[in-house]
Amino acid sequence: MEDPRNLPPEQRARRFGRAGLTVAIIIAAIILVIFVGRNLWHARVLHQEQRTGVANDA
Numbered sequence: 001m002e003d004p005r006n007l008p009p010e011q012r013a014r015r016f017g018r019a020g021l022t023v024a025i026i027i028a029a030i031i032l033v034i035f036v037g038r039n040l041w042h043a044r045v046l047h048q049e050q051r052t053g054v055a056n057d058a
Contacts, residue, residue: 007015045056 049056
């Protein structure tokens with residue numbers, strides 16, 4: 001593997017751009033998983049509360 005310090009500026013910029021895009025995609029995926037998971041949890045709790053008539057505050 002080549003030493004990144006010896007790459008021409010165009011290739012170095014492209015490599016940093018890909019790394020930044022990869023980090024942004026990973027962060028977006030984490031946020032999406034948390035959001036969807038929380039909504040699924042809330043839907044399950046809401047369904048249980050409606051079925052039993054008892055609020056589940058825990």
